[in-house]
Amino acid sequence: MEDYTFQLASHDEIPEIVSIYHSLLGMPGCAWSRDYPSKETAKDDVNNNWLYKLKKNGEIIAVVSIGDFDEIGDLSWKPKNPCELARLGVVPAFQKQGIGTIILQHTINTAKALGYDGIRMLVSKTNPIALALYEKNNFERCGEIFRFNIDYYCYQMVF
Secondary structure, three states, X not given: OOOEEEEEOOHHHHHHHHHHHHHOOXXXXXXXXXXXXXXXXXXXXXXXXXXXXXXXXXXXXXXXXEEOOOOOOOOOOOOOOEEEEEEEEEOHHHOOOOHHHHHHHHHHHHHHHOOOOEEEEEEEOOOHHHHHHHHHOOOEEEEEEEEOOEEEEEEEEEO
């Protein structure tokens, strides 16, 4: 049986996590660059207990950040106390194996356990893999916005 663990990332894992971010550059629809997400982004997420990792048999295969980033709080959302979801990435060798859904389910369970009543996020309109993942997992598309020089759809889930 495959052994998956989902837990907060640590400072000593930042180089590996940044390497995962960089491994996704150039993938269809990826809105990231060499400058974002960065080592500083990961460090800030670790410092705030926002950065989580999914491990399979001891190896980090996916990462996600959830927390109060206050990057999109100015938009209208149904949840009254949602967390934001950002920087979800699956190591290329583990893509198309359901890992996105696995880390997303862990993320939802963790957000609930932390007392949030929902999740909100922005997803690049040009990222078909991410759009399919969130639609498949019952996130609601609730708007559109141009921010950070990218066209996004707004997605939310209410618990």
